[in-house]
Amino acid sequence: MPCFNNMHKPTLILFFLLFSVILFAQDVTVWDADSGTPIDNIAVFNKDRTKTTVTDSNGKCDLRFFSMTEKITFQHISYETYTITKSQIEKKGNRIYLHLKSEELQEVILSVSKWEQQKKKIPQKIETLDARSIAFTSPQTSADLLQNSGKVFVQKSQLGGGSPMIRGFATNRLLLSVDGVRMNNAIFRGGNLQNVISIDPFTIKKTEVIFGPGSVIYGSDAMGGVMNFYTQNPHFSYTDSLVFSGSAQYRFASANNESTTHVDFNLGQQNWASYTSITYNDFDDLKMGKHGPDSYLRNNYVVRRNNTDVLVANDDPKKQIVSGYDQINILQKFTYKPSNSWNYDLGLYYSETSDYSRYDRLIRPAGDGLGLRSAEWYYGPQKWFMGNFQVTKKGNNKFYDGVKLTTAYQFFEESRHDRGFGDVELFSTKEKVDALSMNLDFENKKLGKLHLYYGGEYVFNKVNSTGSQRNIETNVVDRTASRYPDGATWQTLAGYINGEYDLKPNFTILSGIRYSQVWVDAVFEKTFYPFPFDQADLITGALTGSLGVSWFPKADLQVTLNGSTGFRAPNIDDIGKIFDSEPGSVVVPNPDLEPEYAYNGEIGIRKNFQDKLVLKGAAFYTYLVDALVRRDFTFNGQTEIEYNGEPSNVQAIQNAAKAYVYGFEFGVEAYLDDHWSLISNLTLTEGTEEDDDGTDSPARHAAPTFGDVHLIWQNQKLKADVFVNYNGEISNEDLAISEQGKTYIYASDANGNPYAPSWYTLNFKSQYQISNAIKATLGLENMTNQRYRTYSSGIVAPGTNLILGLGYVF
Structure with a gap:
C-alpha cells in the first residue's frame, strides 16, 4: 500500500494541478x-x-x-x-x-456584384452607412436616414414620406433594394414616392448607396442610383448552448411629439438562429420653426360641422394640421447553416402605416384664393409584406465558387382618398400589387486575376386597381374609374455578366453587360372613359453596360473613371394611369411608349494625407434620351375632359424629352487628434430638360446645392456632434415648369414669383454609453428655430426639435 501511494503521488499532484488550471x-x-x-x-x-x-x-x-x-x-x-x-x-x-473600424478603402461592398468586393476596386461612387452611424443620427424613418448622410437629397410632400433625389434623378428612376430584392414595382410613379419609409431604420445593418446607373446588376429603374438596405442577420451561438440576446429602445422627439418603441431579440444555436424585431412609431402633427416666410404658416384648416365644411382659424399656425400618423414594422428572420458550404435564410417583413394626409394637397388654395381647394386628401394605410428565401452555396466548382438563389414574394397596398371643399363625394382609388421575383447569382474566382460575377433575374408583377366614390352623408358607394387598368401585368427576364480584372496590384478594371426583356400587358375598361384603344401590349428590350477603372498611382491617391448606361422600361404607372397631376389637369393612359436611356460618365479622386486629412471629389455628366415626361396630350381629339366633376386639361406620359444632368460632389474628413474630427460634404447639381420642339426648361429633380459640416468629439463612452446643414436657393427662373405652378408651397421673391429660398440649420447630437447595457442619446435640431421647406416639399421642416432616446441591451 505505501508502495502504491508513493507510485501514484506524482500522478495525483499532476491531476490536482491540471484540475486547478x-x-x-x-x-x-x-x-x-x-x-x-x-x-x-x-x-x-x-x-x-x-x-x-x-x-x-x-x-x-x-x-x-x-x-x-x-x-x-x-x-x-x-x-x-x-x-x-x-x-x-x-x-x-x-x-x-x-466591431470593425470604418476604414473606407478596406471596406467590403455587396451592392455592385451582389457578392463581397473591396470598395477600393470599385470605380463607381458608393457611400455606406452602418448600424452604429444610423443609431447615432437616430432617424425617424429611412428617408431621414438617407437625408442625414449629407449625400442624398430628400423631398417630402407630407410627414409620412420622403422621396430621395440622386444626381438629378428621383422616384421611379432610382432603385430600392432590401436584402438583395428589388422593391420597385409596376406602379412606382414619376411623382414623389413614399415607399422607403416601409423600411425600419432600427433593423438596418448597413445601407449602400450607388451613385449613377446600376442597370447592369439591377435592370430597369436603376438610372440615377441604387439604394440597398441590408437588414440585421440572426447570430449563431459559438458554444454548445442556446444563446439569447436582444435590445429595447425608446425615442421621443418634441417637434411632432414622436413616441417610438423598439424591441428585438436573437436566439442562436450552433447551426441555426432567429432574429425578431418590432417597432412602433406614433407621430403627432409636425410643428414648423419660428423664423421664416409667413406664407408657410398653416393659418386655417377645414373641419366638418353640421354636415358642412367650415374653414377655421388655426390656434397655432406653426402646427401643421393634419400631418401626424403612426406605423408598425415587424421583421422575422431565420438562418440555418448545416455545414460551412450551405446556408439557408428566410426573411419575413411587414410594414403598415395608419391613414396619413397628403399635406401639400390640403394647403392648396381654392380658385378664388379665399379658401382651400380640398376638404380631405389622404392616403390609406401603406402596407408592405415580403417573404424572402435565400439559399447560398460556397465551394469549389467547375463553373462557380459561390452560388446564391434568391426567391421573394412581395405584396403592396396603397390607396388615395380626396374630397373637394363643400363636396359630399369622397373619391377613392385602391391599388394592390403582387410581385414575384427570382435571382440566381454566381461568383467565380478561378480565372487568375479575373473575377467573374454573373446571373439571371425574373420578375413578375400583377396590379389590382379599383375606384369608388362615397357620399359622406348617405354613405352610398358607387363604382368609378380605377387609377390603373385592373389586372395589368409587368414582367422582365434578364441575364448579366460582370468582371473584375486586376491588371496590376494598383489598377483594377470593372466591366459588365446585361440584357433585359420587358413585357407589359394591360386591358383598358371603357365604362367610364371612351379610350381610343383597347389594350397595351408592349414588348421592349434593353442592352446596358459599364466600364470603369480604379487606379492608385500612389498608395495614398486613388483615381476612378467610370462610364455606364441605364434604362427604365415603361411600367403600368406610365402607360395606364388616370389621376389629377395638378389643379385643373388630368393624366390619361398612353400605350405607345418606349424605354428611356441614360448615358453616364464620372471621374473621382481621393487623396489621403497621412491618415489625418482625406479629400474626396467626383464629377459626373448624364445624358437622358427618350425621357418619359408628363406633357400636354389629346384624348379622342380633345385637349380637355371632365375628371371628378370638373373640366381638366389633358396630359399623358410621353417619350418627349432629353435631359442633361451634371454636377460635382466634394467631401472632407479631417482627424485633428484622437478625439476631434471634422467631416463635410457638398453637392452641386444642374439639370436641363429639352422637349422635342427644342424648348429648354430646368430639370425637376435637380436638387439645389446642399451640404453639411460636422465637428465631432468622441471617446469610448461619449460622442458629440455639432453640425450645420445647408441648402442653396433655386430662383424662379431655375424652377422646373411643373414647380412654378405650385405657388402655395414656395416663397415669393421681390417680383412676387415663387422660388425656393436658401436655408441653414444649426444642430447638436450626442450619444453616451452609461454602461455596457445602457446607452442614451440626446439631440437638438434646428437650434435657431428656422422656418424652411426643402426644395419641392409640401410640408414645412421641423422647428427646434429635442430628441431623447434610451437603449438597453440584454
Missing part, C-alpha cells in the same frame, strides 16, 4: 460582431498595462490574472477598442463582440 482559468472568446468569426491577435490589457495577453487563433485568451472589478481593454488595429470589467464579461457568457 481548469478550475481557475477563465477563458474569454473574442468574435467579429458582423461575421461571427473568432479574432486572433487581439491585445488584452488592464489600465496601466501591467497585465497583458493576446487572443490565439481561436479568438481565446485567459483572464484569470485579472480581478473581477478591473477594467480590461480589447484592442486591435482593425477593430473599435472595447473596455469592460471581468465581472461584466462573465455576465455576457465570456464572449466579447468587436
